[in-house]
Structure formats: structure tokens, C-alpha cells
Amino acid sequence: MSSTPPPIKAPRVAGSMLRLATRLMENRASGAPLSAKLLRDIGISPLRRLEVDEALPFAPPLRPARSAWPEQEAEVSRWLELAASAPRSDREQTFFTDSGALRQALDEGSSTPQALARRSIDWQQQLEARQPPLRILVAQDPRDVMAQAEAAGQRRQAGQVLGPLDGIPVAVKDELDLRGYPTTVGTSFLGEQAAEADAEVVARLRTAGAVLVGKANMHEIGLGVTGVNPHHGACRNPFDPDRVTGGSSSGPAAAVASGLVPIAVGADGGGSIRIPAALCGVVGLKPTFGRMSERGAAPLCWSVAHVGPIAATAADCALAYTLMAGVDEHDPNTRGQPPVHLDGFERQDLAGLRLGIVPAWFDNADEEVVKICRQALDRLQQAGCQLVEIEIGDLELVRPVHLVIIVSEMAAAHQDHYRRHRKSYAHDTRMNLALARRLHAYDYIQAQRLRLRLCGNFQRALEQVDAIVTPTTGCTAPPIRKDALRTGESDLVTTERIMRFAPAANLTGLPAISFPVGADEQGLPVGLQALGRAFEEHLLLRLARVAESLLARPRPRIHRSLLDEAAGRG
Numbered sequence: 001m002s003s004t005p006p007p008i009k010a011p012r013v014a015g016s017m018l019r020l021a022t023r024l025m026e027n028r029a030s031g032a033p034l035s036a037k038l039l040r041d042i043g044i045s046p047l048r049r050l051e052v053d054e055a056l057p058f059a060p061p062l063r064p065a066r067s068a069w070p071e072q073e074a075e076v077s078r079w080l081e082l083a084a085s086a087p088r089s090d091r092e093q094t095f096f097t098d099s100g101a102l103r104q105a106l107d108e109g110s111s112t113p114q115a116l117a118r119r120s121i122d123w124q125q126q127l128e129a130r131q132p133p134l135r136i137l138v139a140q141d142p143r144d145v146m147a148q149a150e151a152a153g154q155r156r157q158a159g160q161v162l163g164p165l166d167g168i169p170v171a172v173k174d175e176l177d178l179r180g181y182p183t184t185v186g187t188s189f190l191g192e193q194a195a196e197a198d199a200e201v202v203a204r205l206r207t208a209g210a211v212l213v214g215k216a217n218m219h220e221i222g223l224g225v226t227g228v229n230p231h232h233g234a235c236r237n238p239f240d241p242d243r244v245t246g247g248s249s250s251g252p253a254a255a256v257a258s259g260l261v262p263i264a265v266g267a268d269g270g271g272s273i274r275i276p277a278a279l280c281g282v283v284g285l286k287p288t289f290g291r292m293s294e295r296g297a298a299p300l301c302w303s304v305a306h307v308g309p310i311a312a313t314a315a316d317c318a319l320a321y322t323l324m325a326g327v328d329e330h331d332p333n334t335r336g337q338p339p340v341h342l343d344g345f346e347r348q349d350l351a352g353l354r355l356g357i358v359p360a361w362f363d364n365a366d367e368e369v370v371k372i373c374r375q376a377l378d379r380l381q382q383a384g385c386q387l388v389e390i391e392i393g394d395l396e397l398v399r400p401v402h403l404v405i406i407v408s409e410m411a412a413a414h415q416d417h418y419r420r421h422r423k424s425y426a427h428d429t430r431m432n433l434a435l436a437r438r439l440h441a442y443d444y445i446q447a448q449r450l451r452l453r454l455c456g457n458f459q460r461a462l463e464q465v466d467a468i469v470t471p472t473t474g475c476t477a478p479p480i481r482k483d484a485l486r487t488g489e490s491d492l493v494t495t496e497r498i499m500r501f502a503p504a505a506n507l508t509g510l511p512a513i514s515f516p517v518g519a520d521e522q523g524l525p526v527g528l529q530a531l532g533r534a535f536e537e538h539l540l541l542r543l544a545r546v547a548e549s550l551l552a553r554p555r556p557r558i559h560r561s562l563l564d565e566a567a568g569r570g
Contacts, residue, residue: 004364005396008496010041014481014489021490022427025434035438042492043400044439047446054452059303059333060289060509061455068535070341076322077163079342083318084164086346086545096282096312097561099168099262099319105563106156106167113156113167117149117211119562120169120260124213127258127558134241134558135233136254138174139181140214145169148211155209164319166209169562171255171264172202174215175222175248176307177296179206185298186220186248188231189424190417199296200331201265201307201324208323216251216264220429220488222300223410224248225275225498228484230426236480237280238556239524243477246276246498252310253280259560262312263320269301270406271472271502273308274514278472278527279498281516281554283317283544284310288535289509291337293328301409303448304402304506314515314545318342321537338535344542348549351384353539355530356465358392364500365474372526373471376517379550380543388465393457395504397450399496402503404439404447411436428488451507458508462533467540472514472527474500501529511537515544519554 013021024030039045084100105111121142127134152167161167172178175185176199182191198206206212217235219227227235227250235250237243238257245254249266253276256264266273268286277284285308292307309320325340355377363370381387411418411433418425418433425433461468474497481489505512511534514527528547532540 004360005043005399008042008492010038010492012489012491012493015483015487018427018431018487018490022431022434025431031434031438035435038435039438042403044404044443047400047404047450048443050446050450052446052449052453054449060507061452062289062509062534063459064338064535065533068338068533070339070343074341076340079322079340080164080319082342082345083315083322086315097259097262097563098312098316099165100315102168102262102562103164111563113149113152113211114146116167116169116562117145117213120213121145123560124260132236132241133233134236134238134254134258135217136235136251136258136260137171137214138184138217138232138251141180144180145211145213152209152211162209165205165323168210168263169213169261170205170210171213171216171252171261173249173252173264173266174218175267175298175300176202176265178202178212178215181215183298186218186222186229186232187425189421197296200293200328202296204323205265205320213261216255218250219247220426221410221414222248222267222269222272223429223432224488225271225495226478227276228480228488230486230488234480234485237477238558239281239554240477240557243479243524244279246279246473246477248272249276249310253277253282253284256280256282256310256312257556258558259562263316264310266308266310267297268306268308268506269304270402270506271499273310274472274502274512274527274529275498277310277514279477279525281525281556282310282312283314283513283515284308285317285321285513285537285540286505286511287321287325287537288511290333291325291511291535291537293331293334295328295331299413301406301413303409304406306506314541314548317544318345318541321541342538342541345538345545347542348546349384350380350543350546353385353543354388354465355380355385356388356390356461356468358390358395358468361395362470365471366476368520369471369473369475369526372518372520373528376528376547376551377469380547383546383550390461390464390468392461394454397454398504398507401447401450401454402507404443405451405507407432407436408439408444426488428490431490454504455508458504458510467530467532467543470501470529472501472529473498476520476522476524476526505531510534511540513540513544515547516553517547517551523554525554
């Protein structure tokens, strides 16, 4: 029987109170009772008392169904062409200038790669000049950006265009290596040397001609979901700059929402692509575990980490996914996967698609969020899909099991850094790492064994339906609190509301997408999440694309098209 976890009860602390709480947590004597209480409050201690029969998995057990393979084998170029040429509805064309519109301007000669790059650079500078600045990109080399754009322009003049993203601006989360830039992972002390090579997924985009415009902001080491970073500045939401973007891929989502780029590269260990995509009103895809190479991404949380795209539209998301996904012989997790494909993406209906809903889980969000998501499901059913009520066992375990795994792996990944740079982390990161160091090997193994149980529960549910739907987040974007700007904040209640529906996809390794389905009364976007079977990203992208043509989509308050001449005036 499906059940939902009890609410977290913990005080919010920031500023001087967070500094004090951090010192107490790091102290050997006072940290023990404080951590014991926190572990009880967030539901980790009860895991130790559960009887578990499952074995210990080394990776999520992913069994691709026959539907994960394309109906006909085809070269990647065919799927790129399909995504690039998919017809846009009037509703889609109204809001964001996606790569299709930019590509059309390039093809018609009304713009050039150099003009797009210059407008992106100038718009970034204007966003930085605002008070307060939006802090979307944390590093940009305009000369490098213009050199890439010049090369793209020369290829176009010579009739040697590399593909649909040649000359299109793309941003990269500061968790992945971008040649010539430091990778700080949101800290103040990492990235002393510039990366000598691109991360594998970034290299694939560069090879396709994308103009890589710089490194995008993130929550420090990905250990938070607001995007408030005391070192690089709080990344601010283009819908309301006094509100968070979500995280940890805060900069990539804000870059797309503001119009700096139509596509950005993010990373997701517990919702870090889908959460900011939802709160910033754009599309975010966390692919199947191992679908995209992690080579060149900062080692943070190996068994739940995923790289993926954040984009203006489902078509842009599909383009980036098709280019970034696939086998990398240097990353063992990517081997043995089905071919990357977009079967059915061109369809404008959802006939035959079954969407599963666990009512108690779905409705465990703010009333307005649930209302908007329910209305979206009504419209999707009109497009031909069927809504099926299902049950998923042990849902109450998702939160504590994921928390033990991700913070244990992050603490291990940063063990040496913590020893040498402990006081250089923001206080919220220090607090979380200190708590993680109080966990035991037994906790981690117990959580991984319970993870195997959850994987089985979700896989059995997906034998009944094609995807499971939930709101992406339990609330819309919360306000940025001034007392968090210099220290960060520990607000477990708000954190749980934001990431309530996201971690299940990381634990199971199954693909999940967030796409915008409306806005609340304050004009803040709401996202719907769909979680699918292993390696069936094509179905999720098709669902998001049809939704775009049916549902109203809010426009960010701070947004500019790269085809707008005003974007080129600094």
C-alpha cells in the first residue's frame, strides 16, 4: 500500500544562529546529541531498526523493456533532424526563443552566430549590472565565446554547418569541466587551475558546434536545492528576483529562463535538474542512470548522479539529449545501453499512453500546485492519454534512504577537502557535511539495500503504466531570505517541500522530466514531473512536447530574446 512520509519538524536557522549551530555540530561533545536528534527528526534513525532481505546493489538494477529500443535502427542524425524539424504550435512560439527560432534566423541570414553570441554576452552583463545582480553565470570569457562564434560563422559561410546546434549559445553548470575555465563546484577554494579538457557531454556539444558561453552558478557542491550561494552570490529567479531558482543547477535554469541561452547543461543527484527547471518555468530532463557520461563531472554522489539538459522547450531538450547521450567507453556505467532515439516525438497526441498516479502522493503538495497539476492532467487526457491510479509501496522510505546515500557519498567525496578547507565552506554546507560524518557504514549499506526494494516497487508499478506523474515540487519558488545570503541557511522543512517528489528517480535510476504546466496567483511557475521506464526518455520528451502545445505558460519578468536587438545593447 502506498504511503507518504511524515512531515519534517525542524527549525530554520541562518546567520549568527547557523554559525553557532555549525560550531556545535562540528564539536565532538555537543555534536553527538545534536546529530542524534536531527537524524531522528529527518527519519534516518528508524531505518536502522528495519529488517531488510534485499542484497546490496552496486548500481540501480535497470532492465530496459523492449519499448526502449527504436522501432527501426537509425543514425543519430535522423533523430537530431526529427527534433529540429518538429513543428511548433502557436503557443510554443509565443514564449521562449528556442534553438529552432535562432537556427531559422541563421538560415535566413537575419542573424549570425557572432550576433547571437554578442547579444548573449551583453545580456549577461546587463543582468550582472542589476541591483541585486541575478548571478546566473559565475565565469565567462567573452573573447573565447566570440572566437567560437566566429568559427561557427565561418563554417556557415563555407556551407559546412555541423548540425542543428551549430552557432547556438549553451551554458554549462559549474560542476562540469569546460575547457579553459575553472570548475569550482560552487565553492570558494576549488578550481585553482582551469580545466584542460571538456567533460564528455560538453565535448559532444562543442563538436556539434554549440557556442559555450561560460560556467553557470550552482548551490555549493550540490548540497542544497535553493541556489543561494554565499561565495558566488544567490542565483535569482527571472520570474521574481526576490525568489530562489531552485538548485542545485540554479544557474543553468536561470540562464534558459532569462533568455541568455536556449539550452544549458545541468546535473541531478536528488532533483537538481528538475527542481530549478520547475521553479524557473523551463524543461529539465534527468535521463536514465548511465545514459549520459559522467566523465569530467565533479565526483560528488556516484550512485545517484545524472547529467542532463535544461532547455527552453521540449524540442531543445530532445536535441541536447540526443547529442549528449550514448556510450562513452571511458565510463563503464554507460555501456550496454539501448540506442538513443526519439521514436514518436513528432506525434501531436498522446494516444495509447498510460500515466500512473498515486493519489495520496500526488496531492501531498501545496493546494494551488496540486490544482494546477490536476488541471494539466485533464488537458493531457484530452490529448489521448489514460490516467491510471496505482500504488507504490514504501514511498515513506524514499526521503531517508536517498538522504543517507547522497550525503554519505558527498561526505566521502569531500573528505580531504573538508579536512583542509572546512572553514571555507558555507555554513549550511559545513552543517550538512558534519551531520553526514556522523552516519555509519551500516547506515549506508542499509539504505542501499532498501534502495533495491524501492527499485523493485517502482519497476512493478511501471509494468502497469508508461510513466508516473507527480508535481515536480511541493511548492512554488520560496523567497530569498536576507539572513541566508552570507551564511546559507538550514531550513529542512522548506528543503523537503521543494524536493518532495524528486529523489525517487535518482534512487531507482529511472528517467524523469519536468515541464511547465502553469503558474500560481503570484505568477510563479509550476512544473509537472513524469518518471518513466529505463531508457524510455523518448516517451517523456513526447509527453512534454504535447503539453507545451496545450497548456498556458507564464513568461518570466526578466527575459530577453537573443533575436531582440535590445539584447545587444550593453
